[in-house]
Amino acid sequence: MSDENRPHIPVLLRPLLGAVSPISGLWCDGTFGAGGYTRGLLDAGAARVIGVDRDPSVFEMAKAWRDAYGDRLIAVEGTFSEMDTYAREIAPEGLDGVVLDLGVSSMQLDQSERGFSFMREGPLDMRMGNTGPTAADLLNTADEGEIADILYHYGEERASRRIARAIVAARPLETTKQLVAVIEKCLPRPKPNQSHPATRSFQAIRIWVNDEFGQLIEGLEAAERALKPGGQLAVVTFHSLEDRVVKRFFLARSGRAAGGSRYAPQQDAVEPAFELRTRKSVGPDEQELQDNPRARSAKLRVAIRTEFNPAPTPREGLGLPAPVLKGDR
Structure with a gap:
């Protein structure tokens, strides 16, 4: 199913x-x-x-x-x-x-058009409502240090600075798959039964977007x-x-x-x-x-x-x- x-x-x-x-x-x-x-x-x-x-x-x-x-x-x-x-x-x-x-x-995860899931192609939105900046808005305008802090504190991502640097270099980002590709290049391929490399970053960005x-x-x-x-x-x-x-x-x-x-x-x-x-x-x-x-x-x-x-x-x-x-x- x-x-x-x-x-x-x-x-x-x-x-x-x-x-x-x-x-x-x-x-x-x-x-x-x-x-x-x-x-x-x-x-x-x-x-x-x-x-x-x-x-x-x-x-x-x-x-x-x-x-x-x-x-x-x-x-x-x-x-x-x-x-x-x-x-x-x-x-x-x-x-x-x-x-x-x-x-x-x-x-919401199952709706690709909402942009919450790193497993689905969709716009980089992640808003739970219809107002305020999207994930793309924040990632394409914030400075590298702010993005790194968000990934580290909200997602407990140890490679936060490396990923933030790559996000800034790859801008503009508009879709979930674009962001996933950036993150995957920064982290080693996961071992069996390990979570996807983008899990922590997507969590952090979603928390940031929705305060x-x-x-x-x-x-x-x-x-x-x-x-x-x-x-x-x-x-x-x-x-x-x-x-x-x-x-x-x-x-x-x-x-x-x-x-x-x-x-x-x-x-x-x-x-x-x-x-x-x-x-x-x-x-x-x-x-x-x-x-x-x-x-x-x-x-x-x-x-x-x-x-x-x-x-x-x-x-x-x-x-x-x-x-x-x-x-x-």
Whole structure:
């Protein structure tokens, strides 16, 4: 079965629904995508779900099934970093839960015209929405040092300087295959079972284009503001950089990092806005790995909102990559 015809399976849906059970009230699916989490929440007992996505095309693709839920599904085109604004307009008393499925969706990867995949020929776009500069815009105008920093900090690419130098020399770049060819010339041919040489660079550039780490920390803070006491925040991550930020945010906002740690400087004690529901991250079981190999790196973390007021979270110590802390975007 080709990727285009393969059903889009929501990752870690079963453990997520189990972790936040019993499910009721108003929830926000901040990364609507193919609607898998939204449908799971509605079928499990949520009264209504606000489905948020910056990509307007996802709501068009949901027309085949969304009418079955009537007004229980509220579609909002926007970013999850503004979910508290959307929630306030719909339910001033606050949300009962928020789910976030971070990163690019398999649906977007499978659309060659979006330019996310190094396996497909397409325009060098990589935008999750329809606004802002494309990957081609940024790669063809940024200086070599900035590109190298992005590849190193967002993709953990050790050959970042070599690849950045080659990108600048090959400009203008317009397609995914042009970029892949540049990267492949800079790196040795992969051994069997090793990832493609372009994997880390494509990840880094996609994160850069969509300001994913800026959106992540703002989204976590927006969820904190939007949730009512007892409300739950469930976050699914797909790579170690994302998971590190989510883990440290939960630790900091549950009071566990207030006394300082090897990651963060000493901070004044704050009233904990979250209580950890999952002490450790939850990964896929063997059955899910068989059904959906893309789930192999996924991790789930869940926390419960307390009655204490939201508070600013110092960016230092959260594991955010250096370009974010420098105000890159």
